Amino acid sequence: xxxxxxxxxxxxxxxxxxxxxxxxxxxxxxxxxxxxxxxxxxxxxxxxxxxxxxxxxxxxxxxxxxxxxxxxxxxxxxxxxxxxxxxxxxxxxxxxxxxxxxxxxxxxxxxxx
Amino acid sequence: xxxxxxxxxxxxxxxxxxxxxxxxxxxxxxxxxxxxxxxxxxxxxxxxxxxxxxxxxxxxxxxxxxxxxxxxxxxxxxxxxxxxxxxxxxxxxxxxxxxxxxxxxxxxxxxxx
Numbered sequence: 001x002x003x004x005x006x007x008x009x010x011x012x013x014x015x016x017x018x019x020x021x022x023x024x025x026x027x028x029x030x031x032x033x034x035x036x037x038x039x040x041x042x043x044x045x046x047x048x049x050x051x052x053x054x055x056x057x058x059x060x061x062x063x064x065x066x067x068x069x070x071x072x073x074x075x076x077x078x079x080x081x082x083x084x085x086x087x088x089x090x091x092x093x094x095x096x097x098x099x100x101x102x103x104x105x106x107x108x109x110x111x112x113x
Numbered sequence: 114x115x116x117x118x119x120x121x122x123x124x125x126x127x128x129x130x131x132x133x134x135x136x137x138x139x140x141x142x143x144x145x146x147x148x149x150x151x152x153x154x155x156x157x158x159x160x161x162x163x164x165x166x167x168x169x170x171x172x173x174x175x176x177x178x179x180x181x182x183x184x185x186x187x188x189x190x191x192x193x194x195x196x197x198x199x200x201x202x203x204x205x206x207x208x209x210x211x212x213x214x215x216x217x218x219x220x221x222x223x224x225x226x
Contacts, residue, residue, distance in 0.1 A: 003156075031212050033214065035216070040122070040218065042119075042203060042216050042217055042218035042219040043203060043216035043219075045213065045214070045216070048212050048213060048214075055211065055212060055213075056211060056212060056213035058114075094212075099145050099162075099164045099207075099209075101147065101159040101162060102149075102157075102159075102214060104156045104157040104158070105156070106156060
């Protein structure tokens with residue numbers, strides 16, 4: 001089985017631009033979660049989708065949004081980029097139940113200049 | 114939402130030393146608990162997990178963790194560390210009834226040969 005795939009692997013943007021990141025979960029997984037990883041802050045939870053519905057949301061501003069498609073693939077969008085948005089964005093999937101582990105992708109490294 | 118605290122940001126040990134990494138969480142209900150590890154240049158991967166039953170759980174590579182409900186703690190231990198344990202370790206908490214998994218800030222472990 002292929003793992004969680006995130007594209008692109010690296011992105012460089014400038015302040016004010018917007019960006020879309022993509023995540024393809026493991027086949028059969030219906031839950032997709034997004035995290036922002038920065039040194040010293042660990043993994044900050046962005047949101048979780050299940051069957052195209054956002055079920056959980058972290059404490060990020062409205063500039064951060066996401067969606068999930070019927071094939072469970074997910075995208076997250078960040079509008080009006082700020083320098084502080086520079087981070088590794090991780091996507092993780094699991095079949096659906098809460099007692100299952102998350103399978104992580106390699107992440108998208110976003111640099112905002 | 115639940116929160117997770119990891120007390121140690123960076124731990125430096127010599128090989129064969131014993132390891133204990135602290136993790137405390139705040140959440141009033143039943144939780145599932147996890148420890149993940151991120152080796153340099155690799156994906157986050159599961160070390161061990163606790164759902165119910167024996168509060169002492171064993172994971173891969175000789176790691177174990179003990180859930181102490183009264184202290185809201187889930188500390189990670191290993192009797193004798195190896196150089197290859199050098200990595201970043203993340204504690205995570207997931208309420209029993211949803212898919213909202215929150216992570217601590219992480220502890221960077223450096224093991225000197």
